[in-house]
Amino acid sequence: EAGVTQFPSHSVIEKGQTVTLRCDPISGHDNLYWYRRVMGKEIKFLLHFVKESKQDESGMPNNRFLAERTGGTYSTLKVQPAELEDSGVYFCASSQDPYIGISSYNEQFFGPGTRLTVL
Amino acid sequence: AQSVTQPDIHITVSEGASLELRCNYSYGATPYLFWYVQSPGQGLQLLLKYFSGDTLVQGIKGFEAEFKRSQSSFNLRKPSVHWSDAAEYFCAVGPDTGRRALTFGSGTRLQVQP
Numbered sequence: 373e374a375g376v377t378q379f380p381s382h383s384v385i386e387k388g389q390t391v392t393l394r395c396d397p398i399s400g401h402d403n404l405y406w407y408r409r410v411m412g413k414e415i416k417f418l419l420h421f422v423k424e425s426k427q428d429e430s431g432m433p434n435n436r437f438l439a440e441r442t443g444g445t446y447s448t449l450k451v452q453p454a455e456l457e458d459s460g461v462y463f464c465a466s467s468q469d470p471y472i473g474i475s476s477y478n479e480q481f482f483g484p485g486t487r488l489t490v491l
Numbered sequence: 492a493q494s495v496t497q498p499d500i501h502i503t504v505s506e507g508a509s510l511e512l513r514c515n516y517s518y519g520a521t522p523y524l525f526w527y528v529q530s531p532g533q534g535l536q537l538l539l540k541y542f543s544g545d546t547l548v549q550g551i552k553g554f555e556a557e558f559k560r561s562q563s564s565f566n567l568r569k570p571s572v573h574w575s576d577a578a579e580y581f582c583a584v585g586p587d588t589g590r591r592a593l594t595f596g597s598g599t600r601l602q603v604q605p
Contacts, residue, residue, distance in 0.1 A: 376534060403591065414495070415535075415581060417592035428590050463535065467591075480593065482527070482535035 374398065376483035378464050384489045390452040393486045397446070397466030403427075404447050405467075405480060406439060410460040418462075421447060454490045461485040493518045495582050497596035504572050505604045512567040512599050514582030524565040525583040525593065526556055535581065541565065552576070577603045 377396045385391050397404045406418040418437070419429040423444035432439070436455070441447040451458050465480040494517045504510055516522055523542050527535040539550025546558040556567045565582060579600045585593040 405592070407593075407595075412500075412597070414597040415583075415593075415595040417594070420591050428592060430590070431592065465535075479537055479540070481537075484532060484534040 376464055376466050376481050378462075378483040378486050380486060381484065382487045382489075384491065385454055386491055387456055388453045390450065391454055391488060393449045393451075393462050393488070395447045395449070395464030395466075395483060397464070398481055401466035401468055401481075402444070403467040403478070403480075404441060405465040406447070406449055407431075407463040407465065408460050409463065409485075410457070415463065418449075451488075454488075456490050459488055459490045461487050493522070493584050493594045495584050495594055495596035497580075497582055497599050499599045500597070501600045501602070503602040503604060506574050507571050510567075510569045510572045510576070510601070512580050512582075512601070514565045514567065514596060515563050516565060516582070516584045517563065518584055521560075522584045523586065524556075524558060525585075526550065526554070526565075526567045527581045527583060527595075528552075528578045529581065529598075530578040538567070538580075572601075572603055574603045574605065577601055 379394045402423050404421040407415050409415045417431040420427045421441045424441050438450045463485045465482045467478040467480045496515045525540045526538040528538050529535050538554050539548050541548050541558045549555050554569050558565050579598045581598045582596045583593040
């Protein structure tokens, strides 16, 4: 079974440009998450999809970030326009089963990340 | 709000030596606790998790961790480190009430000396 894949693995862009990151979750996983790690800091949650719906986007830093998951399969995260502080590693994760309450938890499987550098 | 502290940014151990990576958390209820490892070029891989029950949990690759509620700690241990264990290790807690997000520590980079 293929794991979570992310594309590209690296991206270097100029400040003010647009970048789109893609995540393909494990087949059949309804839950998809985006996280970000800024240099040397902790990995921080950005948002959570259940199928195509945004379940929780409380971690999105500002309106320059737009996440979509059309059709409930792969997801894209667009940064427009990119700023220097957006540099970091963007991780995607997926898990089985829909959200059914705090007492239930399914492991999140992570992709290798996309390293974004904004110059 | 929940938080995770990994006080050691970088640890170097000799191959064959024992290892303990520290993790302290702040959480209102009984936490779900995790240790992930990231090897170069790889995604985060789950080493082990604690939900309830026995406070000493066994994971993959010979790792174990002990949940100590009184100390709000979930330290990761391995009795004998192998060169292939060189990687970055992340402790995480979650999910939070009503949310599925994991809260991570800032990571500990492990270097293994021959």
